[in-house]
Amino acid sequence: MIVDARVYLGDSLYGRSHTADALFAQIERLAIDLAVAVPAKPHDYHLGPANDAVAAAARRTPQRLRWLCRVDPWQGAAAVAEARRGMEELGAAGLYLDPWEENFQVNDSIVYPLIEEARRCGKPVLLNAGHVRVSHPTQVRDLASRFPDVQFVASNGGQINISGILQAEARRMLEACPNVCIETAGTYRQDYLEEIATEVGVDRVLFASGSPHYDQEFELARVALAKLGDDLKARLWSGNALAVYAPDHRPSW
C-alpha cells in the first residue's frame, strides 16, 4: 500500500495545479492507494472556500483521499474558527500551515492558538518546513517543543538545502522532538532519509510527493530505490502516514 502524505489540490496562485480528476488519474496511474490533500493557495487568497472544495473531493472518495485544513495564522480568531470548522465539521484529518506561502515564522506566537486547536481536536499539524527564513529546523524545533503532545509533520525532510548543510540541524530537531516526523518530498540526499529512518526512528519518515510542486513519479523513486529493508519501506510507504493521518486505517505492526 502507498500513501502519498502530501499533495496539493485546487487551482494554485503559483501556477502548478491539480484538479481532483487529474489527481485521481495520476495516483491511479502510479498505483498510489491514498493521498492526503491540502488546498493549494487560491487566486483570491480565501482559504475557506478552498477548504470546502478539498473537503468535498474527500467526501466523494474517502477511500482514496484524506485532507488537511489550511489556515492562515495572520487571520487570528477567524483562522482558529476555520480550523475548528475544518476538523470538526468538514472531517479534516489535521491542520496544514504554510509559513512560506502565508508569510509567517512557524514559531511565531500567532501560530500557538492554531496548535492549541489541533491539540483540542487530537489532530496532527503538517508544516511546510525547511524554508530557512520562516521554517528553519530550529524554528520547527522551537514550536514542536512548546507542544510536545501535538504530532507535527515537517515537509521536505525538514530541510531544504542542496549543500546538505541543514541536515545536521534537522536531525538535531528530530532527536529533540519525538513528536515530529518528516516527509520525503524533495529531500536532498537520499541517504539522509535512510539515516533518519534507521538511526532516529522507523516511525519518523513518511512518503510524500508534494505534487504538483514536485514530480510525483520522481518522488516515488526516493523510497522505491532507498537502501532500506522491505519492512522499513512499508512504514515509509504507508504505515507511518496512516498512523498520523488515518489512524482508523492503521495496520497492526
Add this chain to the structure above:
Amino acid sequence: MIIDSHTHVDRVGWIDPPETIIGLMDEAEIEQAVIMTYGDAPDVEGALEYIAEATVKYAGRLIGYARLNPWAGERALRLLEESMESYGFKGLKLHPAGNFSHPGSPETVELIRLAATYAAPTLFHCGDEEFTLPLQVAAAAAACPQATIILGHCGGYFHVQDAIRVAEQHPNVILETSAMPYPQLIREAVARIGAERVIYASDGPGCPPAIEVHKVKLARLTPDEEDAIFHGNIRRILGAVRTGEAKR
C-alpha cells in the same frame, strides 16, 4: 552510455571511498564518473592526492577534478597546475559557500582562467546559498568567456529559472542536473538553451546515480537529447582538455 559529471569521493567529513561510487555506478549502469572531494585543497590535507589515487585505481572509470579554495591564492594556482599536469585531472570544482569566495572575486577568476588555459571546465556548486546563486556565478562566466562554466545543481531548489536565464545570456555556461528535484525544468532548460548545453550528474553517493538518471528520463526527452545529456556533451567538453600542455 552514461557519464556522471559530478560525484564525490572523500576520507574526511562525509566519508565515501571510491568503492562506494563505483558500486553505485555499477548499479545504475554508469561507465564513468567525475569525482572530487567534499572539502577544498589545500585546506584539507591530501585531498587532491586522494582523488588522484582513486583515478589511478579505477583508471577509465573515474575522472578527477581539483576542488580548490580560491583564497589560497598562489598555492591554489600551483595545486591546479599540479592537478592538471601530474595527476591528469580534467577540471576545477568550486564551492563558494564553503569558502566564502564570491564567484567573481579576483582570486576565483584567476583560477578559472588558469583552468581555461587547459580548456578545462569549472564546475560551480550553484544553488540557493549566498555566493552560489546563478546570477552570482554569472560574474565568473562574464569575466572568463573563454572558460566553460558548469552550474552544478542548476540553481538548486529556488533558482533554476535564474540558472536557465544565465545560460541564455552566457554561451559558455552549461547546466548540470544533479539533486535539483524538477524533471520538468530539465525539459524546459533543453527547450530554451538546447540539449547540447545540459549535462547529467548525480552528486552521488548521497544522491544515488540511479535516482538521478530516473529524474532525467522523466524529463521525457528525445533519444538524441538524452544521449547528449547523459554522455555526449561531457565527453565533448572533457575531450578538449589539454592536460599537461598549457602553461600559465
